Amino acid sequence: MDYRYESSDNSSGRNKCAACFRQFNKMEHLVDHMRTSFHSVHESKCGICRKHCRSFESLREHLIGPLPKQECKNIFNIRGCRYCLTILESSNARRVHQERCQFSNVNAVGLLARMATLGIRDSLNIDNGYSRGTQVVALACKMVGGGSDGSLDLCGRVCLIDENENILFHSYIKPLIPVTNYRYDTTGIRPEYLRDAMPLRQAQKKIQDFLCNGEPMWKVKPRGGRARILVGHGLDHDLDRLQVEYPAVMIRDTAKYPPLMKTSKLSNSLKYLTQAYLGYDIQTGIQDPFEDCVATMRLYTRMRSQRHGAEDYSLASDPQNRNNLAAWRQSELERMSPEGLLALSRSDFYCWCLDS
Structure with a gap:
């Protein structure tokens, strides 16, 4: 079901998800969305409009896909790294960054040279x-x-x-x-x-x-x-x-x-x-x-190496997070702001940044 529609209430952003920007007919629908979306600081985010995306592929489509957000695409084409999808301060900063970000040319040639002389090592x-x-x-x-x-x-x-x-x-x-x-x-x-x-x-x-x-x-x-x-x-x-x-x-x-x-x-x-x-x-x-x-x-x-915000308990499955968006808190949750709901939400996957 698609709850998006235009109204004076939605124009204020009251029922708008603070992460993916979806609009909802009623606040209870936004609460239901937050229960199943698992938005968190570990999601990929557009460096321009700050929209959360579920994967880097979703973010890539948002920036340069068949139907991108035009404003974000225009800026990304000038200041965006095509590999890590970061937005840099200027086109010159992007050029310098992308040369370091890209594992090509010298890196690839060096890899091929190493592969040619590897031999077999079985003495682990x-x-x-x-x-x-x-x-x-x-x-x-x-x-x-x-x-x-x-x-x-x-x-x-x-x-x-x-x-x-x-x-x-x-x-x-x-x-x-x-x-x-x-x-x-x-x-x-x-x-x-x-x-x-x-x-x-x-x-x-x-x-x-x-x-x-x-x-x-x-x-x-x-x-x-x-x-x-x-x-x-x-x-x-x-x-x-x-x-x-x-x-x-x-x-x-x-x-x-x-x-x-x-x-x-x-x-x-x-x-x-x-x-x-x-x-x-x-x-x-x-x-x-x-x-x-x-x-x-x-x-x-x-x-x-991605830098994400710190959380005491970063997974939705952690016992300390199980009641964050519980059904018995429905009335309380509906009174919260979209930003407050996002602060309670946690990821449903283990982010590799936690290995650092």
Whole structure:
């Protein structure tokens, strides 16, 4: 139901959402909207009109989409960064900022040069000199095909890097069942590469032990522990193919992170996210898992570095927030201003800025 309409009451903004600017027929409808919208300081916001958007894709459409807000589009075309969607003070400031913001040209060439000399590293050091505090690592796999028609994904190569893009583990993997399609055009994997490769079970144990970093799986906790944060794209599939278990609370998946998803709440491809938010192309021709690791790590650090307002309890699911917009407070809530309702609202997803 669409509650927007023009009236003298709405002209004052009384029933207008302070976050997304939707107009409502009655205050009770605005209260209902706030219960289900989960507006918060962690949402993407237009740097011009301050409208909240559910994702960066929504914000991009607001600024430069098929039907943008014209005033915002005009300013963005002069002072907006096409990668992080920030509004700068001037066109010259935008030029300087965008050169730093864009991971292209020298960065991409340097990445390709590093990929050409990577080699294989299968001596994963469990401690790696980092025993204090949580570490962040990125993982990516390349799949070969199994089964009668070669459509069954089997892990044929895996890479693990640290936050500084140093390789921790990079190895071909020998699957448990025969490979029927090496998918050479995209994986670059030949039969001889897997003949004497590390068995899946051995790689599985190495990776799982490294991620847990000496903590039992049932003791892994999001803060204050030794287990490592794991970054990747489509990690459910990669971990399933590796037969590695890891707690969801320690996973940062760029395929499932709401601010990076499409406006339809479907996942964007890693290739698109890298081009749109980092400014260079990946997965052209034969693909290397190191390249995917670097892209996901860069996306993660970019999302983590966003500056959002501080909140004592930042998730709507926290017990301290469950009564903020409770139905039994309906009369009280209807007397509040839209700004007051927004102050009570909390996010329904874990923002990566909280990892900082």
